[in-house]
Amino acid sequence: xxxxxxxxxxxxxxxxxxxxxxxxxxxxxxxxxxxxxxxxxxxxxxxxxxxxxxxxxxxxxxxxxxxxxxxxxxxxxxxxxxxxxxxxxxxxxxxxxxxxxxxxxxxxxxxx
Amino acid sequence: xxxxxxxxxxxxxxxxxxxxxxxxxxxxxxxxxxxxxxxxxxxxxxxxxxxxxxxxxxxxxxxxxxxxxxxxxxxxxxxxxxxxxxxxxxxxxxxxxxxxxxxxxxxxxxxxx
Numbered sequence: 001x002x003x004x005x006x007x008x009x010x011x012x013x014x015x016x017x018x019x020x021x022x023x024x025x026x027x028x029x030x031x032x033x034x035x036x037x038x039x040x041x042x043x044x045x046x047x048x049x050x051x052x053x054x055x056x057x058x059x060x061x062x063x064x065x066x067x068x069x070x071x072x073x074x075x076x077x078x079x080x081x082x083x084x085x086x087x088x089x090x091x092x093x094x095x096x097x098x099x100x101x102x103x104x105x106x107x108x109x110x111x112x
Numbered sequence: 113x114x115x116x117x118x119x120x121x122x123x124x125x126x127x128x129x130x131x132x133x134x135x136x137x138x139x140x141x142x143x144x145x146x147x148x149x150x151x152x153x154x155x156x157x158x159x160x161x162x163x164x165x166x167x168x169x170x171x172x173x174x175x176x177x178x179x180x181x182x183x184x185x186x187x188x189x190x191x192x193x194x195x196x197x198x199x200x201x202x203x204x205x206x207x208x209x210x211x212x213x214x215x216x217x218x219x220x221x222x223x224x225x
Contacts, residue, residue, distance in 0.1 A: 004155075035215075042199055042215030043156065091155050100146065103155025 002026065004104035006092050012110045018080040021107045025073070025094030031055075033101060034067055034077050035091040043091055049075065079109075087111045116200045121220040130187045132219050134200030137181050142204040145176060145183045150197045150218070159198075160185065187221075195223045 005024040013019050025032050030051050035043035046065065048056040051072040060067070064083070069075040079086055089108050093101040117135040124130045136145070144163050148156035160167060162174040162183070173186040187194060197218040 040217075042197075042218050044215070093155065100158050100161060101148075101156075103157065106153075106155050 004092055004094055004102055006090075006104035006107055008107055009105065010108050010110075012112065013082055014112050015084055016081040018078065019082055019109065020076055020078045021090050021092075021109075023075045023077070023092030023104060025075070025092070026102055029094035029096055029102070030072070031095045031101075032069055032075050033091075033093040033095075034075070035093065037089045037091055037106070039088070046077070082109075082111045084111050115214050116202060116216050118198075118200055118216060118219045120217065121222070123222050123224065124190055125224050126191055127189050130190050130194075130221060130223075132185045132187075132198055132200075132221070133182055134185070135182050136200070136202045139180050139202050140204060143202045144204065145174065145180075146201045146203065147172070147174065147185045148199045148201065148215075150199065156199060156215075190221075190223045192223050192225060194221060196221060 004026055007022050011019055032049045034046045036046050037043040044059060046060045047054060047067045049069040052069045064081060065079055067075060067077045077090060087110050089106040091103055091106045093103045095101045122132060144161055146161040147159045149159050150156040160169055160172045160174045162176055164176050164180060167174045175184045175186065185198060197220050199215045199218040201215060
Protein backbone atom coordinates (compact mmCIF):
# COMPACT_ATOMS: atom_id res chain seq x y z
CA UNK A 1 0.00 0.00 0.00
CA UNK A 2 1.42 3.39 -0.99
CA UNK A 3 1.86 5.86 1.84
CA UNK A 4 1.09 9.54 2.06
CA UNK A 5 3.07 11.48 -0.52
CA UNK A 6 4.26 15.05 -0.04
CA UNK A 7 6.21 17.45 -2.19
CA UNK A 8 8.52 19.17 -2.19
CA UNK A 9 10.63 17.64 0.58
CA UNK A 10 12.58 20.83 1.14
CA UNK A 11 11.92 24.47 0.33
CA UNK A 12 13.90 27.60 1.03
CA UNK A 13 12.31 30.99 0.45
CA UNK A 14 12.75 34.56 1.56
CA UNK A 15 10.27 36.26 3.86
CA UNK A 16 7.26 37.78 2.16
CA UNK A 17 7.46 35.22 -0.65
CA UNK A 18 4.75 32.65 -1.28
CA UNK A 19 5.02 28.89 -1.08
CA UNK A 20 2.76 25.90 -1.67
CA UNK A 21 2.92 22.33 -0.47
CA UNK A 22 1.18 19.36 -2.00
CA UNK A 23 -0.15 16.20 -0.36
CA UNK A 24 -1.57 13.01 -1.85
CA UNK A 25 -3.21 10.88 0.87
CA UNK A 26 -3.56 7.13 1.00
CA UNK A 27 -6.18 5.97 -1.45
CA UNK A 28 -9.62 5.82 0.12
CA UNK A 29 -8.76 7.91 3.18
CA UNK A 30 -11.50 10.46 3.65
CA UNK A 31 -9.81 12.48 6.37
CA UNK A 32 -6.75 14.61 5.64
CA UNK A 33 -4.72 16.73 8.03
CA UNK A 34 -2.05 19.39 7.78
CA UNK A 35 0.28 19.88 10.72
CA UNK A 36 3.04 22.34 11.45
CA UNK A 37 5.98 21.04 13.47
CA UNK A 38 8.48 23.56 14.75
CA UNK A 39 11.86 22.21 15.80
CA UNK A 40 11.68 20.67 19.27
CA UNK A 41 7.90 20.70 19.46
CA UNK A 42 5.13 18.27 18.67
CA UNK A 43 3.04 18.62 15.53
CA UNK A 44 0.32 21.26 15.70
CA UNK A 45 -2.84 20.70 13.74
CA UNK A 46 -3.48 23.46 11.20
CA UNK A 47 -6.48 22.09 9.35
CA UNK A 48 -8.51 18.91 9.04
CA UNK A 49 -10.59 17.94 6.01
CA UNK A 50 -13.31 15.33 5.81
CA UNK A 51 -13.55 14.57 2.08
CA UNK A 52 -13.44 18.10 0.61
CA UNK A 53 -15.03 19.86 3.58
CA UNK A 54 -13.20 21.58 6.42
CA UNK A 55 -13.78 19.98 9.84
CA UNK A 56 -11.37 22.04 11.93
CA UNK A 57 -9.27 25.05 10.93
CA UNK A 58 -9.27 26.81 14.28
CA UNK A 59 -5.47 26.93 14.48
CA UNK A 60 -4.84 27.96 10.88
CA UNK A 61 -3.51 31.54 10.60
CA UNK A 62 -6.03 32.50 7.97
CA UNK A 63 -4.48 35.87 7.19
CA UNK A 64 -1.58 34.10 5.49
CA UNK A 65 -2.32 30.37 5.33
CA UNK A 66 -4.86 28.70 3.08
CA UNK A 67 -5.61 25.12 2.22
CA UNK A 68 -7.88 23.31 -0.15
CA UNK A 69 -8.78 19.77 -0.97
CA UNK A 70 -10.45 19.72 -4.33
CA UNK A 71 -12.41 16.59 -5.21
CA UNK A 72 -11.69 15.18 -1.77
CA UNK A 73 -8.31 13.66 -2.68
CA UNK A 74 -5.14 15.76 -3.06
CA UNK A 75 -4.60 18.82 -0.95
CA UNK A 76 -2.55 21.99 -1.18
CA UNK A 77 -1.39 24.19 1.68
CA UNK A 78 -0.28 27.72 0.80
CA UNK A 79 1.51 30.41 2.76
CA UNK A 80 1.32 33.97 1.43
CA UNK A 81 3.32 35.92 2.48
CA UNK A 82 5.76 33.84 4.52
CA UNK A 83 7.28 35.02 7.77
CA UNK A 84 10.45 33.90 9.50
CA UNK A 85 8.42 32.10 12.16
CA UNK A 86 6.84 29.89 9.51
CA UNK A 87 10.09 27.92 9.28
CA UNK A 88 9.03 24.41 10.24
CA UNK A 89 8.22 20.98 8.89
CA UNK A 90 4.76 20.74 7.37
CA UNK A 91 3.29 17.29 7.76
CA UNK A 92 0.34 15.84 5.93
CA UNK A 93 -1.56 12.87 7.33
CA UNK A 94 -4.61 10.89 6.31
CA UNK A 95 -6.91 8.40 7.97
CA UNK A 96 -9.99 6.31 7.44
CA UNK A 97 -11.19 7.38 10.87
CA UNK A 98 -9.28 10.04 12.76
CA UNK A 99 -7.94 7.84 15.51
CA UNK A 100 -5.17 6.29 13.45
CA UNK A 101 -3.35 8.69 11.19
CA UNK A 102 -0.74 7.87 8.57
CA UNK A 103 1.83 10.60 8.09
CA UNK A 104 3.84 11.63 5.08
CA UNK A 105 7.56 12.47 5.24
CA UNK A 106 6.89 16.19 5.55
CA UNK A 107 8.16 19.32 3.82
CA UNK A 108 10.91 21.22 5.57
CA UNK A 109 10.42 24.95 4.99
CA UNK A 110 13.14 27.47 5.72
CA UNK A 111 12.23 31.15 5.54
CA UNK A 112 15.22 33.50 5.31
CA UNK B 113 -9.60 20.35 26.11
CA UNK B 114 -8.02 16.91 26.35
CA UNK B 115 -4.36 17.86 26.71
CA UNK B 116 -1.79 15.36 27.84
CA UNK B 117 1.25 15.46 30.10
CA UNK B 118 4.29 13.25 29.56
CA UNK B 119 7.87 13.23 30.83
CA UNK B 120 10.14 15.27 28.59
CA UNK B 121 12.80 12.58 28.38
CA UNK B 122 13.70 9.07 29.48
CA UNK B 123 16.82 6.95 29.23
CA UNK B 124 17.13 3.20 29.08
CA UNK B 125 19.53 0.46 28.08
CA UNK B 126 19.15 -2.17 25.44
CA UNK B 127 17.11 -5.15 26.50
CA UNK B 128 15.23 -3.34 29.26
CA UNK B 129 11.49 -2.75 29.45
CA UNK B 130 10.47 0.89 29.17
CA UNK B 131 7.24 2.34 30.54
CA UNK B 132 6.15 5.84 29.53
CA UNK B 133 3.20 7.27 31.42
CA UNK B 134 0.85 9.90 30.08
CA UNK B 135 -1.64 11.93 32.13
CA UNK B 136 -4.93 13.01 30.55
CA UNK B 137 -7.16 14.18 33.36
CA UNK B 138 -9.77 15.74 31.07
CA UNK B 139 -10.32 12.74 28.86
CA UNK B 140 -13.85 12.56 27.52
CA UNK B 141 -16.09 9.52 27.45
CA UNK B 142 -15.71 9.08 23.70
CA UNK B 143 -11.95 9.65 23.60
CA UNK B 144 -9.47 6.95 22.68
CA UNK B 145 -5.81 6.99 23.69
CA UNK B 146 -3.28 6.72 20.90
CA UNK B 147 0.51 6.61 20.93
CA UNK B 148 2.78 7.65 18.07
CA UNK B 149 6.51 7.30 17.54
CA UNK B 150 8.61 9.80 15.62
CA UNK B 151 12.16 9.46 14.34
CA UNK B 152 14.18 12.50 13.23
CA UNK B 153 13.23 13.79 9.77
CA UNK B 154 10.19 11.50 9.58
CA UNK B 155 6.49 11.89 10.25
CA UNK B 156 4.98 10.28 13.36
CA UNK B 157 4.08 6.60 13.12
CA UNK B 158 1.14 4.94 14.85
CA UNK B 159 2.13 2.48 17.58
CA UNK B 160 -0.95 1.48 19.54
CA UNK B 161 -4.42 2.62 20.52
CA UNK B 162 -6.83 1.72 23.29
CA UNK B 163 -9.93 2.74 25.18
CA UNK B 164 -9.67 0.88 28.50
CA UNK B 165 -7.83 -1.91 30.33
CA UNK B 166 -4.99 -3.41 28.28
CA UNK B 167 -4.12 -3.58 24.62
CA UNK B 168 -1.16 -5.46 23.19
CA UNK B 169 0.26 -5.69 19.70
CA UNK B 170 3.51 -6.90 18.19
CA UNK B 171 5.50 -3.85 19.29
CA UNK B 172 3.99 -2.54 22.53
CA UNK B 173 1.38 -2.79 25.26
CA UNK B 174 -0.92 -0.07 26.49
CA UNK B 175 -2.25 -0.09 30.04
CA UNK B 176 -5.24 2.08 30.93
CA UNK B 177 -6.64 2.17 34.48
CA UNK B 178 -10.34 2.19 35.18
CA UNK B 179 -10.57 5.98 35.60
CA UNK B 180 -8.76 6.48 32.24
CA UNK B 181 -7.02 9.60 33.53
CA UNK B 182 -3.65 8.17 32.61
CA UNK B 183 -2.13 5.52 30.40
CA UNK B 184 1.19 3.72 30.18
CA UNK B 185 2.97 2.68 27.03
CA UNK B 186 5.16 -0.34 27.63
CA UNK B 187 7.98 -1.24 25.25
CA UNK B 188 9.47 -4.67 25.99
CA UNK B 189 13.19 -5.24 25.53
CA UNK B 190 14.07 -1.98 23.80
CA UNK B 191 16.85 -1.71 21.27
CA UNK B 192 18.89 1.21 19.97
CA UNK B 193 16.40 1.63 17.14
CA UNK B 194 13.66 2.48 19.63
CA UNK B 195 15.35 5.81 20.30
CA UNK B 196 12.68 8.29 19.24
CA UNK B 197 10.08 10.75 20.47
CA UNK B 198 6.85 9.16 21.72
CA UNK B 199 3.59 11.09 21.72
CA UNK B 200 0.42 10.36 23.62
CA UNK B 201 -2.84 11.68 22.17
CA UNK B 202 -6.44 11.51 23.24
CA UNK B 203 -9.24 12.05 20.81
CA UNK B 204 -12.53 10.95 19.40
CA UNK B 205 -13.79 10.20 15.94
CA UNK B 206 -17.06 11.90 16.74
CA UNK B 207 -16.42 15.29 15.25
CA UNK B 208 -13.77 17.83 16.04
CA UNK B 209 -13.27 19.83 19.19
CA UNK B 210 -10.68 22.52 19.73
CA UNK B 211 -7.37 20.99 20.65
CA UNK B 212 -8.63 17.46 20.27
CA UNK B 213 -5.68 16.38 18.16
CA UNK B 214 -3.00 17.66 20.51
CA UNK B 215 0.45 16.11 20.29
CA UNK B 216 2.25 18.00 23.01
CA UNK B 217 6.05 17.86 23.18
CA UNK B 218 6.24 14.10 23.58
CA UNK B 219 8.83 12.02 25.43
CA UNK B 220 12.32 11.70 24.03
CA UNK B 221 13.40 8.12 24.70
CA UNK B 222 17.10 7.43 24.39
CA UNK B 223 18.30 3.83 24.45
CA UNK B 224 21.95 3.26 25.29
CA UNK B 225 24.06 0.21 24.43
